[in-house]
Amino acid sequence: MPVAKGSTIDPARTRATIVEAATAVLYERGLDGIGVAELCTRIGVSKETLYRHFGTKEGLVEVMLRQRSERVTQWLTAAVEAAGDDPRDQLAAVFDALQLWYDDPVFRGCAMLNAAAQHHVEPVRTITVRHLDGYLELLTGIAEGAGAANPPVLGRQLLMLVEGATVVAAHHDSVGAGEHARQAALILLSAASAASPCG
Amino acid sequence: MPVAKGSTIDPARTRATIVEAATAVLYERGLDGIGVAELCTRIGVSKETLYRHFGTKEGLVEVMLRQRSERVTQWLTAAVEAAGDDPRDQLAAVFDALQLWYDDPVFRGCAMLNAAAQHHVEPVRTITVRHLDGYLELLTGIAEGAGAANPPVLGRQLLMLVEGATVVAAHHDSVGAGEHARQAALILLSAASAASPCG
DNA sequence: CCGAGATCGAACCGATCGGTATGATCAGAC
DNA sequence: GTCTGATCATACCGATCGGTTCGATCTCGG
Known part of the structure; x- marks a missing residue:
């Protein structure tokens, strides 16, 4: 068949x-x-x-990692776009989507990071870097939309939350990982958007 | 020799x-x-x-991972203790210590996570879970010391920042990863400690 | 000084690895 | 009907894998 x-x-x-x-x-x-x-x-x-x-086997691995990276990034991007124009809603949508992934029985963490952790070969590492570039771009965009004081830095901090939530969900406990990360992300977004606290 | x-x-x-x-x-x-x-x-x-x-080779791997996990955790714990009694100083010390690690030329990410990403064997996964348990305990302790509203949740969010910073430093860009994560962590700590914003 | 045991170096084992070659089968183009 | 080429099943290749065995060497305790 x-x-x-x-x-x-x-x-x-x-x-x-x-x-x-x-x-x-x-x-x-x-x-x-x-x-x-x-x-x-x-x-x-x-x-x-x-x-x-x-x-070669490596060739197959590279093709599949590239495709997977693209798909995941497009999936997250679509979730953001579907969330409307409010940056807070967009950010929340990212972590809600991630939680759906974490709850999938086959979830085993980020395939690109897993690959990079073992295959020290250059092409695979490059794919992983590009993959994180894509995430960073998406998150930095949200930071910009929110009027953050320093979008690149906030974007990077949000990237750390995304990857950290994924690591914790994969290797420690997936229950509520997306929700807790979302709460933290929204706090960071608020703090970065307000010119001064309580302004 | x-x-x-x-x-x-x-x-x-x-x-x-x-x-x-x-x-x-x-x-x-x-x-x-x-x-x-x-x-x-x-x-x-x-x-x-x-x-x-x-x-077996597996036996060696397990012994070495256990030792490494213990050492790293003790090293971070020592950094926290050396930082004094202020939870903010303690938290900052964690990420300062991490940045030193990220700057080491041999830095390749968390050994336990790398191992868990490839060796799906049970003993290795258990070591990784225990390792994250240790981190979580340390960070939750800081959250408690700071009088956070919900120390377990804040501890978990800080764990995500620690692991996220390590992933980003290992697979994307190590420059300033510890500093950016530290800033984010302090914001979360402040937000969780204040009963109300600007209280 | 002698025996116990820790070590080395090297040979050896079967299994598995990634990758190649062969010969047959089958679908579609012409 | 025939040719092209994508596919399959299988056998095969050399290399390497994790792991074992053995004889020689060396150190220390008695």
Whole structure:
């Protein structure tokens, strides 16, 4: 049932299916936690096909990490846009979305950070840096919209809250992690937006 | 020159030396980034000796992670105690200490989190959870000392800032990460301690 | 001075790793 | 109907993995 036999119209479809399935399996087991042979079995594709599409295991990993980074960032961006124009609502939407992720039974932390923690290879590290760049841009934008005194710094502090909440949810306790981080974020936003306390 | 030949008085010394050296090498290369053979060469010890002391590679990893977790936590605790009685000074001391760590050329993020990100084995995950427990206890104590309205929640939010700052420093940019996190932490502390804003 | 035991170096083990090659099968284009 | 090429299943490759074994060497306690 997987992928399909023969040249089923579409090599691109095969490639997409591989990336899709590999993303789930590699996220669950860890990049080095499963060999190519077993990975292919789980995906339902032959090694020959996988290597023709991606060259090496590393190649597949990079493609899938890039796609995952893009999707997650777009997902968060969409949540922000759906929250309206109030920066406080936008920020709250970020952490509400994160809590939904934390509650997913398959949640295992940020795939890019997990990858960077083990694969010291340069391409993977670059993907992770770009991924955090995307988050930072989104959060700094909210900080700007709120009229923060120093949007880049506030954006970075919010990034720390996002990543910290994700780490705590993944490795300690996910219950209420998003909510607690959201409360903290809103406090920081308020403090940075008021020219002086109680102004 | 390493460890010493024959039964040099002290098997315990050999064991300690192995843990010490393995900690540095495994932190730099990643737990699965180096084989036992090369690891032994770098340490300057024979495989036979390593396996007699630790049974398996996993056994060595667990011993070294436990030791590292204890040391780091004690180091942070000492920094807090040296900062005096003012909770604000104590909290600032935490992030100042962290920034020193981030500036170390060998800094590669939290070893326990890196390990948990790849080794899905239970013992390693347990060590990581205990590690975060230790941080949380320290930070919640500061929150209590500051008379926070809800010390457990504030402690958790501070934990997120600590871990978030470490992630950002390790995988994005270490410059000023500790300082920015410290500013955010102090804002949260103020907000949680004041019964009402500007009270 | 001799035995116990800690260590070393190196050979060795089976398993698994990432990656390649082969031969057959099957779908679609022409 | 035939050719192209995407796919599969399988076998295979050398390298490396974690782990074991062995003989020699050295230190210390008695």
